[in-house]
Amino acid sequence: MSKKYVYLFSEGNATMRELLGGKGANLAEMTNIGLPVPQGFTITTEACTQYYEDGRKINDEIMAEIMEYVAKMEEMNGKKFGDLKNPLLVSVRSGARASMPGMMDTILNLGLNDDVVAAMIAGNPDPNFERFVYDSYRRFIQMFSDVVMEVGKKYFEQLIDAMKEKRGVKLDIELTAADLKELAEQFKAEYKQQIGEDFPSDPKTQLYEAIRAVFRSWDNPRANVYRRDNDIPYSWGTAVNVMPMVFGNLNDNSGTGVAFTRDPATGEKKLMGEFLTNAQGEDVVAGVRTPMPISQMEEKFPQAYADFVKVCDLLEDHYRDMQDMEFTVENGKLYMLQCRSGKRTAQAALKIACDLVDEGMIDEKKAVSMIDPRNLDTLLHPQFDAAVLKKAPAIAKALPASPGAACGKIVFSAEDAKEWKERGEKVVLVRLETSPEDIEGMKASQGILTVRGGMTSHAAVVARGMGKCCVSGCGEINMDEENKKFELAGKTYHEGDFISIDGSTGNIYDGIIPTVDATIGGEFGRVMAWADKYRRLGVRTNADNPHDTEQAVKFGAEGIGLCRTEHMFFEADRIPAIREMICSDTVEQREKALAKLEPMQQGDFEAMYIALEGRPMTVRFLDPPLHEFVPTEEADIEQLAKDMGKSVQDIKNIIASLHEFNPMMGHRGCRLAVTFPEIAAMQTRAVIKAALNVNAAHPDWNIIPEIMIPLVGEVKELKYVKDVVVEVADKLIAEAGSSMKYKVGTMIEIPRAALTADEIAKEADFFSFGTNDLTQMTFGFSRDDAGKFLGAYYDKKIYESDPFARLDQTGVGKLVSMAAKMGRETNPHIHLGICGEHGGDPTSVEFCHKVGLDYVSCSPFRVPIARLAAAQAAIKEG
Ligand code: ADP
Ligand code: MG
Ligand code: MG
Numbered sequence: 001m002s003k004k005y006v007y008l009f010s011e012g013n014a015t016m017r018e019l020l021g022g023k024g025a026n027l028a029e030m031t032n033i034g035l036p037v038p039q040g041f042t043i044t045t046e047a048c049t050q051y052y053e054d055g056r057k058i059n060d061e062i063m064a065e066i067m068e069y070v071a072k073m074e075e076m077n078g079k080k081f082g083d084l085k086n087p088l089l090v091s092v093r094s095g096a097r098a099s100m101p102g103m104m105d106t107i108l109n110l111g112l113n114d115d116v117v118a119a120m121i122a123g124n125p126d127p128n129f130e131r132f133v134y135d136s137y138r139r140f141i142q143m144f145s146d147v148v149m150e151v152g153k154k155y156f157e158q159l160i161d162a163m164k165e166k167r168g169v170k171l172d173i174e175l176t177a178a179d180l181k182e183l184a185e186q187f188k189a190e191y192k193q194q195i196g197e198d199f200p201s202d203p204k205t206q207l208y209e210a211i212r213a214v215f216r217s218w219d220n221p222r223a224n225v226y227r228r229d230n231d232i233p234y235s236w237g238t239a240v241n242v243m244p245m246v247f248g249n250l251n252d253n254s255g256t257g258v259a260f261t262r263d264p265a266t267g268e269k270k271l272m273g274e275f276l277t278n279a280q281g282e283d284v285v286a287g288v289r290t291p292m293p294i295s296q297m298e299e300k301f302p303q304a305y306a307d308f309v310k311v312c313d314l315l316e317d318h319y320r321d322m323q324d325m326e327f328t329v330e331n332g333k334l335y336m337l338q339c340r341s342g343k344r345t346a347q348a349a350l351k352i353a354c355d356l357v358d359e360g361m362i363d364e365k366k367a368v369s370m371i372d373p374r375n376l377d378t379l380l381h382p383q384f385d386a387a388v389l390k391k392a393p394a395i396a397k398a399l400p401a402s403p404g405a406a407c408g409k410i411v412f413s414a415e416d417a418k419e420w421k422e423r424g425e426k427v428v429l430v431r432l433e434t435s436p437e438d439i440e441g442m443k444a445s446q447g448i449l450t451v452r453g454g455m456t457s458h459a460a461v462v463a464r465g466m467g468k469c470c471v472s473g474c475g476e477i478n479m480d481e482e483n484k485k486f487e488l489a490g491k492t493y494h495e496g497d498f499i500s501i502d503g504s505t506g507n508i509y510d511g512i513i514p515t516v517d518a519t520i521g522g523e524f525g526r527v528m529a530w531a532d533k534y535r536r537l538g539v540r541t542n543a544d545n546p547h548d549t550e551q552a553v554k555f556g557a558e559g560i561g562l563c564r565t566e567h568m569f570f571e572a573d574r575i576p577a578i579r580e581m582i583c584s585d586t587v588e589q590r591e592k593a594l595a596k597l598e599p600m601q602q603g604d605f606e607a608m609y610i611a612l613e614g615r616p617m618t619v620r621f622l623d624p625p626l627h628e629f630v631p632t633e634e635a636d637i638e639q640l641a642k643d644m645g646k647s648v649q650d651i652k653n654i655i656a657s658l659h660e661f662n663p664m665m666g667h668r669g670c671r672l673a674v675t676f677p678e679i680a681a682m683q684t685r686a687v688i689k690a691a692l693n694v695n696a697a698h699p700d701w702n703i704i705p706e707i708m709i710p711l712v713g714e715v716k717e718l719k720y721v722k723d724v725v726v727e728v729a730d731k732l733i734a735e736a737g738s739s740m741k742y743k744v745g746t747m748i749e750i751p752r753a754a755l756t757a758d759e760i761a762k763e764a765d766f767f768s769f770g771t772n773d774l775t776q777m778t779f780g781f782s783r784d785d786a787g788k789f790l791g792a793y794y795d796k797k798i799y800e801s802d803p804f805a806r807l808d809q810t811g812v813g814k815l816v817s818m819a820a821k822m823g824r825e826t827n828p829h830i831h832l833g834i835c836g837e838h839g840g841d842p843t844s845v846e847f848c849h850k851v852g853l854d855y856v857s858c859s860p861f862r863v864p865i866a867r868l869a870a871a872q873a874a875i876k877e878g
Contacts, residue, residue: 005047005062006069009039009243014319019044021239023095026339033318035311035336039076040090040243041069043211045097048237051215058212066211070204070242077244081111081203084119088203089136092210093241094217096232099340103226104217104238105147107210108281109140109245113201117184127177132250134180139280141187141199144206148213151194159186173278207242214240228794228801231843246335248328249280255301255329258284259294261312262322264344267351271295271312273325280328304334315339320361321370322352346375350523364530365875371527373842373868377403378504379524380555380861381467382515392500392509395489398449398474400506401460405515406447406469407500410493412484414441421445428499430486432479434459439570442468447501449508451477454787461837466548467861469503528556528864531871537848538855539866540618542835544568545604546611552860556867559616560608561768561857562708562835565683566624568604569597575629579640582626583654587678594682601683605690614701618768618835618857620708620747621683621721625668627658664773664782669711670746673721680721683707684728692736705729705742708768713752715759722763745831748819749773757819761827768857769816771836771844775803778812804837807844817851833857842869849873 012020012028020028024042031037047062058066074080079088089111094104117137121130145151163175163183175183188199200206217223218238227234248256259273273294276284284291298305308327311334315323324342328335344352353367362370381404408426411417414437420427421444429445431438433452442448442462447469450459454473463470478487484495491510493499500513540561541552545568549560569578574597581593608617631637637655641648660666673680684707691705707725712718722744733740744763748754749770757767776782781789783804793799807813816834823830833855838844840862848856849870858866 002061003046004065005044005050006041006065007044008041008069008072009037012042017097018236019046019239021045021095021097021241022099022340023093023338024239024241027241027243029318030315030336030339033314035314036307036334037336038244038246040073040241042095043240043242045237045239048215048218048239049235051212052219052237056212056216058208058215063208066207067204070207073242073244079244081207082113082116084115085123087111087116087120089245090207090242091245092207092214093243094214094238095241096218096238097236098230098232099343100223100226100230100232101343103223104220105214106281107140107143107147107213109136110144110206110210111203112137112140113203115201116203128251131177131180132247134177134184135249136245136247136280138180138184138187141184141191144199144210145187145191145194147217148209149191149195151191155190155194156187159183159190211240211242214238224794231801231806234797234800246328246330246337247280248276248330249278250330252278253301253329253332255279255297256281256284256327257291257294257297257329258324258326259308259312260322260324260342261316262342262348262352262355264322264324264342264348267322267344267348267355269355271309301329301332304329304332307334311336317361320356320366322348341370346371346377346379349375350379350527354523354526365534367527368530368534368868368871369875371868373865373872376864376868377861380864381405381469381504382517383504384500384502385514385516388513392511392513394507395491395510396474396476396508398476398506398508399454399460399472400502400504401454401472402448402463402468402470403504404447404467404469405500405502405504405513406445407498407513407515408446409496410499411441411445411495412481414438414444416495417441417444428501430477430479430493430499431459432481434462437570439567440572442466447471447503449474449477449499449501451475451479458784463503464837464859464861467551467859469501471501471503471506471508474508524864528867531868532556533871534874535867535870536874537845537853537866537870538833539863539870540616540833540835540855540857541860541863542839542857543608543860546607548860549608549611552863553612553615555860555863557615557860557863558855559612559618561618561833561839561855563608563617563619564623565601565620566622566628568601569622569629574600576640576643578629579631580644581679582629582658583640583644583646583651590676591678591682594678598682598686601686602690605687606694609690609694609701609703614698614703616704616706618706618708618745618766618833619683619687620710621670622672622679623669623710625658625660625663625666626672627655627660627663630655630658664776670709670717670721671711673709673724674717677721677724680709680724681728684725685732688729688732688740688742691742692732692738692740695738695740704740706766707742707744708747708766709744710747710770711749711773712746712760713750715756715763718746718760718763743831747773747835748816749777751778751815754815754819758822758826761823761825761830764823764827764830766831766833767819767823769819769832769834769836769853771807771812771816771834771838772804774815774836775808775812778815779803779808806841807836807838807847809847813847813851816847820851820853840866842872845869846873846876849877 009028009031014025014029017025020042079086081088091108093106120133142156146153191199248254255277256279257275262269263272274291275297276291322342323339326338349371356362357367384405408428411427417427417429427445428447430449450472460472498512500509540559541557542562543549544564577596584590641651687705691703695703709721743765745766746764747770748767832853835857839856840858856866
């Protein structure tokens with residue numbers, strides 16, 4: 001038997017969402033539970049996929065099946081397309097598996113033409129009816145032209161505006177039947193002018209074109225962007241729903257509305273919604289007229305309102321979740337046109353989940369599963385005061401690179417940011433772009449605004465890691481860094497002027513907008529406690545200073561999965577020593593410089609261990625290429641030369657010699673320790689001594705240091721560095737008379753390491769998958785340059801998402817699961833984790849759960865997201 005591509009609403013149900021789309025499945029479900037739904041049919045998502053496979057054509061087989069269902073629909077409703085006595089008018093509505101509000105298209109009142117219009121009017125002498133018919137007709141021509149023929153709404157809106165002006169009226173509903181009739185004529189003429197053909201009058205042609213347009217709208221640019229942002233695969237396709245019209249614009253005893261069973265902003269349990277009399281479809285949301293609150297509907301339509309309240313209770317009870325509904329009242333009778341789980345703020349999501357548990361509607365697991373982890377982000381960062389924000393227009397909009405809100409005085413350099421912060425000022429760092437040396441200045445700022453760079457720019461990545469608000473890529477800024485000023489939106493901003501930026505929206509505001517701290521209220525704690533009960537994956541954090549560590553622990557981190565030691569070297573009191581180390585000629589000189597760093601590094605680790613209160617910490621040894629540390633300013637070079645008793649030229653030669661053609665694959669990671677084992681020896685002393693000291697002061701903490709060797713590709717290089725570590729560590733521990741244990745492991749971030757994981761596991765106590773580098777090296781492109789071409793790859797559907805944000809499960813993921821398996825085969829006790837940015841991405845966390853890793857590690861502000869995602873993965877697995 002051939003595939004079935006079309007289903008009556010009465011043939012489907014809510015579980016068929018993949019095939020029928022969310023809208024179609026719920027229309028079917030509402031039909032099944034006896035709610036008043038105009039009866040039509042759904043063309044499946046598979047028909048959409050087939051349409052694309054057939055080169056954007058609806059093939060004959062599918063078209064024939066559709067026509068068969070048109071006949072069934074005509075019969076069920078006692079109306080016929082194009083019939084002059086009982087004409088059938090329908091809506092043609094898109095509906096994907098996942099709700100994509102407003103992303104695709106809908107056409108209403110399809111089936112009208114001049115003859116049908118004339119016959120309808122002739123059959124009903126009421127002058128209001130004539131007005132209704134022409135109102136529907138002009139709406140149909142307008143929507144069909146816009147959606148199907150892509151003529152552009154604006155031409156029609158201009159004609160409506162001209163008509164209103166001519167008649168001296170403000171609102172659409174003040175236009176008379178004659179006005180609307182004239183408009184319909186004008187619209188058809190406009191159509192002919194734009195398209196070069198008459199407006200199609202045959203309802204079946206109209207239907208065919210409309211279905212095609214809905215399929216096509218799956219691939220429109222805004223839908224593509226929305227999908228990428230929301231993890232919706234292109235391959236899913238959209239279903240098409242065809243159903244008889246009910247008319248909210250029939251008369252004053254009719255209307256249309258949208259409502260939520262609970263408040264989508266706060267979660268409060270009360271019916272929320274809006275209603276418009278004598279209106280159709282989009283009128284409510286389009287804002288042409290101000291709708292009335294749903295409560296007022298009760299006065300005008302007592303029966304329909306009472307019925308609707310019943311429907312709301314029934315639907316909540318049925319779906320056990322807050323519902324978002326669209327409905328129409330025709331001549332006082334209620335019809336349901338859509339229901340779905342309502343979109344909600346993170347705050348509302350938590351409240352609704354807790355309330356539903358308390359009401360006995362759902363259990364804890366369901367509560368954990370129904371919260372979108374990505375939403376939590378917004379709860380954890382400071383926000384602008386909503387009341388003030390309402391009155392303040394944004395002066396510009398750029399990329400929302402890292403969420404949160406920031407308000408402060410403008411500074412133009414990292415040094416200024418630090419200095420001003422020390423004076424007690426709140427600052428926003430505004431720069432063309434940021435580089436690794438700016439880290440301290442970024443930390444000192446409330447937020448960062450950059451002119452250049454995208455979502456994966458240095459500023460964006462670092463800011464997200466710190467949980468610091470960042471707006472990037474604001475090309476509208478005319479920057480003059482040297483003179484510490486810039487122009488934006490017609491105003492010149494100087495150092496010290498106030499500016500406010502919103503990293504959740506990318507909006508930029510002039511002056512002061514006060515912020516309020518995130519409130520992690522009781523419901524957040526409740527849901528998180530449930531999540532912790534069900535998850536199997538551990539959740540650690542990536543942190544390299546006590547402040548971030550404390551933050552992460554507050555958010556529930558169970559330890560540090562990645563402590564990057566190099567960040568500790570950028571601070572002003574350390575950088576001279578590391579530069580001295582780099583510019584040394586002999587081992588002795590190097591050791592002398594390292595000896596200066598050792599107590600500082602040891603102090604850092606002690607502070608970290610104390611902030612962790614006994615939780616574990618994986619310390620990664622020095623990783624970046626050395627050129628990142630060397631001075632670029634002439635004055636700094638001279639100072640360094642003086643300190644080292646070398647000539648300026650000598651220093652410059654050394655700096656030049658550090659130049660690399662491809663630093664990502666250059667002299668870095670464990671290669672540094674292989675060439676300069678004294679670096680690894682120093683770092684080992686610092687870690688081991690710190691742990692010995694803190695253990696002595698807090699014997700109950702029982703810290704077991706974890707030392708991680710980065711960028712290993714061959715077991716022998718791991719073994720070489722490990723031997724250095726073991727020799728130093730064992731000696732120190734013995735000297736201290738301690739029996740402290742420690743672990744030595746490695747990052748798996750080079751494909752060769754993954755391929756030889758069985759060998760490497762023999763020398764490693766743990767693996768931590770460094771999926772940032774692993775992704776770069778597996779794909780063969782660098783994270784910093786990918787922005788230049790990924791856009792084209794998205795457009796051409798070669799890649800659907802940024803592999804640095806979402807783990808590429810088919811490629812990189814295969815390396816991860818293979819290495820995990822091989823590692824466990826040779827070393828059953830090996831501990832496995834992931835520490836790339838992916839550790840905080842929900843779909844990647846689910847993957848880590850599936851391949852059996854022990855933990856994920858992510859930036860502090862992503863810890864709650866990872867906890868929730870880990871619980872959802874475990875619950876889903878059952
Ligand atoms: P979206 O997915 O963008 O919400 P819909 O397909 O839900 O688009 O259509 C938008 C609006 O059109 C609905 O809210 C509803 O008011 C109106 N509508 C759709 N189908 C019908 C119908 N058969 N009768 C009356 N109004 C309809
Ligand atoms: Mg809708
Ligand atoms: Mg790396």
